[in-house]
Amino acid sequence: GLAVVRPADANETAAAWLAALAGRGPVGLALARQALPVLPTPAADVRAGVARGAYVVTDAQETPDVVLLASGSEVAVALAAREQLAGRDIRARVVSVPCLEWFTEQDAQYRDFVVPPSAAARVVVEAGTSFGWHGLLGAHGQAVTVDDFGTSAPPDDAMAAVGITVDAVVGAAVASLSSARS
Template identity: 50%
Template sequence: IRPSDATETAEAWRAALLHRNAPVALLLTRQKMPVLDRTTLASAEGLQQGAYILADAEGPTPDVILIATGSEVHVALAAREMLAADGIGARVVSMPSWELFEAQPADYKESVLPTSVTARLAIEAGVTLGWERYVGTQGDVIG
């Protein structure tokens, strides 16, 4: 589980304690990351599902979905603001755990990553391998 801030880290600990069938690793950043303002963003409890909509675009459907994990969530949020200034609606999805997300029902996964939105970008500081399953053939990965 790769949390984005201290609040997600607390939720990651909770997820680890609840997950008793296999080992769980918490992958924490070395950088000092600011705590995200949860009064304007979604609750970190969404981490329990592996991925959740942290910040949504204005309007019914986003133009692009930015998927990030760990410290890159902060980059995705900054990009969302820049895109909004250009009239592009971006949804930011925090995805700290592929495994927890894959365990969710199909309707939940579709609500977070709707197949109708093919413009997707995953932001990953490390290895980009594997993100193609979430960005699809028309998306991209920065890493």
């Protein structure tokens, strides 16, 4: 019954704390150890989105070609990957998923709004195991995750060592799109 929340920035951390105080049961906050940029999302949207477990941080102008799902510090990586994908004319939606447990509790209408079924190309970016994410990935999704343990280094070095980079996310997005289109 433990809900694990990985906030992406200071606003998500405050929103997670408020949601935890609302009596949702046991909550563990997993905070980053490095400085993180503040997401380009209005604070009210962040509070509402964190309380629901996931929300759209930034969207494509049209229907997205690919959905990038991330939590914690990896949301910043997904946002940077979105910029590179835009340079390739690939429309990407970035979704912050601070709490999978809370997101899966939401009704299908909200889950489908955040992660549209029509967007079969999906990438999960998580500095943790891929376990639990496969329900969101679908048949064509790609996981840029860490399924082993033991890397210790300064944050940027550790992320590069385990393969959580902008280039890896862009590559996974292209592979997912290719799979979805075939």
